[in-house]
Amino acid sequence: MASSTEKKPGRRIIVRRSGIHGKGVFALTDIPKGTRLMEYMGERITHKEADRRYAAEHEHSPHTMLFAVDDKVVIDATKWGNSSRFINHSCSPNCEADEIDGRIFISSIKAVTAGTELTYDYNLILEERHTPAVKRAHACFCGTRKCRGTMLGSKR
Ligand SMILES: C[S@@+](CC[C@H](N)C(=O)[O-])C[C@H]1O[C@@H](n2cnc3c(N)ncnc32)[C@H](O)[C@@H]1O
Ligand SMILES: [Zn+2]
Incomplete structure (x- = not known):
């Protein structure tokens, strides 16, 4: 068991207001290139179910917390998920989203300095x-x- 004097690893990220859109995820510490940061968590549903839930809404707004894993599965982070659902898109991103055995992991593809917003290309x-x-x-x-x-x- 960790002793109370042992230094606990600090949090690496925080969700806060973004200049790109709404809330975003920001680095609290310097993050080396190639660091796996988090998994895109949420409810696993079919594309058909995603359409049933959101097609009408998406007629009026592009806002979505869906991540299409493949042609079968969509991760819906609308009701529950983790910080990854707040990562915004950038055309020059510092992270990428990788599919590994049907799960999505967000990793840095550049060295990220503390205070920088984390992004990937949607x-x-x-x-x-x-x-x-x-x-x-x-x-x-x-x-x-x-x-x-x-x-x-x-x-x-
Ligand atoms: C997973 S959410 C990201 C978190 C979002 N900023 C929020 O506060 O809910 C994805 C949505 O954020 C918006 N978004 C993310 N990146 C964007 C960008 N580069 N330009 C415009 N809208 C963006 C879009 O509406 C997109 O569907
Ligand atoms: Zn762009």
Whole structure:
């Protein structure tokens, strides 16, 4: 058992208001490149169930706490989850989301200095055509030099 004098590892991240959108996740300490930070947690549902729950809502707003793992599973962090559900998108991200055995883990892909917002590229792929209007409806506010203007990715 850890003694009371033993230094406990500090928290590495905090959720607070973001300049990109709503709340975001920020580094509290310097984080080396290649650090696995957290798992994207939430309820595991089908795409059909996700559509049943949110399709109508998404007609009016791009806001979502869904993460599509593959063509079968979506993680819905709307009702419950952890800090990862507040990580915003950036077109020049410092993290990535990796799928490992059907689970999603967020890791740094650059050295991150304390105080920096953590981001990954959502690279959203919709079933519908990514028309200019659909891209605009998913406008990106990451503000980076390489911002592509949308959270949508390119369809192959
Ligand atoms: C998982 S939430 C991230 C947390 C969100 N900021 C909040 O406070 O709820 C994802 C949603 O945040 C918004 N968002 C995240 N990154 C964004 C960006 N770069 N530009 C515009 N909106 C963004 C979009 O509405 C997106 O669907
Ligand atoms: Zn952007």
